[in-house]
Amino acid sequence: MNRTLVVVGHGMVAHRLVERLLAGDTHRRWRVVVFGEEPWPAYDRIRLSGCLEGTGAAELLLTTPALLADSRVEMWTGTRVAEVDREHRMVRTEHGERHLYDALVLATGSRAFVPPVPGGDAPGCFTYRTLDDVETIRASATPGDGAVVVGGGLLGLEAANGLRTLGLRTHVVELAPRLMPIQLDGPGGSLLADIVRGRGMDVRCGVALERVDRGADGRVVSVTLTDGTVLDASMVVFAAGVRPRDELAAGAGLPVGPRGGFLVDELCRTTDPRVWAVGECAAVAGRCHGLVAPGYRMAESVAAQLLRETPAPFRDPDLSTRLKLLGVQVASFGDAQADTEGALEYAVEEPPAGRYAKLVLSGDGRVLLGGVLVGDTEPFPRLRALVGHRLPASADALLRRG
Numbered sequence: 001m002n003r004t005l006v007v008v009g010h011g012m013v014a015h016r017l018v019e020r021l022l023a024g025d026t027h028r029r030w031r032v033v034v035f036g037e038e039p040w041p042a043y044d045r046i047r048l049s050g051c052l053e054g055t056g057a058a059e060l061l062l063t064t065p066a067l068l069a070d071s072r073v074e075m076w077t078g079t080r081v082a083e084v085d086r087e088h089r090m091v092r093t094e095h096g097e098r099h100l101y102d103a104l105v106l107a108t109g110s111r112a113f114v115p116p117v118p119g120g121d122a123p124g125c126f127t128y129r130t131l132d133d134v135e136t137i138r139a140s141a142t143p144g145d146g147a148v149v150v151g152g153g154l155l156g157l158e159a160a161n162g163l164r165t166l167g168l169r170t171h172v173v174e175l176a177p178r179l180m181p182i183q184l185d186g187p188g189g190s191l192l193a194d195i196v197r198g199r200g201m202d203v204r205c206g207v208a209l210e211r212v213d214r215g216a217d218g219r220v221v222s223v224t225l226t227d228g229t230v231l232d233a234s235m236v237v238f239a240a241g242v243r244p245r246d247e248l249a250a251g252a253g254l255p256v257g258p259r260g261g262f263l264v265d266e267l268c269r270t271t272d273p274r275v276w277a278v279g280e281c282a283a284v285a286g287r288c289h290g291l292v293a294p295g296y297r298m299a300e301s302v303a304a305q306l307l308r309e310t311p312a313p314f315r316d317p318d319l320s321t322r323l324k325l326l327g328v329q330v331a332s333f334g335d336a337q338a339d340t341e342g343a344l345e346y347a348v349e350e351p352p353a354g355r356y357a358k359l360v361l362s363g364d365g366r367v368l369l370g371g372v373l374v375g376d377t378e379p380f381p382r383l384r385a386l387v388g389h390r391l392p393a394s395a396d397a398l399l400r401r402g
């Protein structure tokens with residue numbers, strides 16, 4: 001082992017990178033030092049909502065006994081890297097320890113975005129990103145109380161469902177005119193809202209949080225919306241989007257993307273040939289990706305570069321999504337919003353059956369560009385694989401076939 005890789009951040013993507021590098025490093029050239037700010041090593045953040053329903057934190061951990069026992073790896077939990085000194089090829093932790101590197105991978109993920117509303121920092125307000133967040137929410141929940149989830153996207157709906165299972169009266173407040181505004185269109189979003197309401201939750205779209213109201217003890221007692229509605233609540237959970245954690249960039253003299261994130265090329269390289277960024281903190285060609293699958297592809301690519309294998313450039317990420325909670329099946333893929341010029345839409349609406357399906361087709365109706373499925377996502381894998389290809393059957397047959 002004559003080369004040291006330092007990885008900053010120990011989330012899902014860093015974990016994939018470390019596993020892949022160690023598995024491929026048959027000549028044992030690399031020593032890996034990983035710093036994670038959270039008190040746990042990497043865990044399955046995607047299954048975090050399960051912790052509101054009783055999944056233990058230990059069940060989420062991704063590290064295996066073999067990895068923890070691997071003499072090539074040094075893992076620092078509860079340790080934030082405070083500075084990157086590229087000139088001396090060194091990182092400094094918040095505790096002042098210095099570690100040299102031959103290669104550095106930044107995998108610092110994202111933080112939850114909290115809209116700047118008055119009272120948004122009151123006791124009883126939470127973000128929804130880490131095991132700590134979820135454990136604190138669970139410990140603070142009082143069954144029968146009201147809870148407001150700010151954000152009606154994938155994360156907000158997961159949070160809302162978790163709060164409902166904890167016995168809270170749950171309201172979802174979404175600024176956009178529909179739920180899951182990035183993935184769904186109008187009819188799909190409105191069917192989903194009906195289904196969510198049918199599960200006992202209150203859904204309000206097209207309205208924002210005006211302020212969080214505090215009681216005499218300073219804690220949350222209600223929220224006021226921009227339309228004047230007041231919702232009683234002892235808890236507010238912000239699930240209104242994320243921002244890449246690029247705070248190390250300025251001190252390190254590394255450029256960031258137009259919306260933040262360490263700016264990297266299609267091989268996840270920064271302007272420094274010894275420094276890469278992967279996962280949600282990486283702005284690949286200027287754009288960050290908030291799903292794990294693109295992050296895993298970046299990790300694979302950087303591991304290949306460190307192993308001197310041929311790396312796959314990161315292009316055309318698969319941004320398809322499938323909602324996995326609430327017992328509601330929702331999927332969207334490709335150009336779900338029909339943004340392509342001249343695109344045609346073919347939809348089958350069956351609200352009584354709780355089903356909506358739409359295909360987006362090229363202007364000549366021959367090529368599948370994307371789609372939305374609510375209520376039944378059985379055709380999802382087949383349809384997603386067809387994106388960019390000529391339709392093998394009529395749109396109607398594709399949607400109706402079991």
Ligand SMILES: Cc1cc2nc3c(=O)[nH]c(=O)nc-3n(C[C@H](O)[C@H](O)[C@H](O)COP(=O)(O)OP(=O)(O)OC[C@H]3O[C@@H](n4cnc5c(N)ncnc54)[C@H](O)[C@@H]3O)c2cc1C
Nearest residue numbers: 009010011012013036037045080081108109279280291292
């Ligand atoms: C509840 C929930 C459900 C989700 N569901 C899905 C889903 O269904 N499908 C999907 O694709 N994605 C989902 N996601 C998103 C997915 O979890 C992320 O895309 C993925 O975790 C990104 O991995 P990452 O390693 O880039 O970042 P992270 O997992 O955020 O890890 C980054 C780590 O770096 C640490 N860190 C940051 N700065 C420093 C520093 N200076 N020093 C040391 N450590 C640092 C952070 O504390 C963190 O632990 C979900 C997310 C949440 C919160």
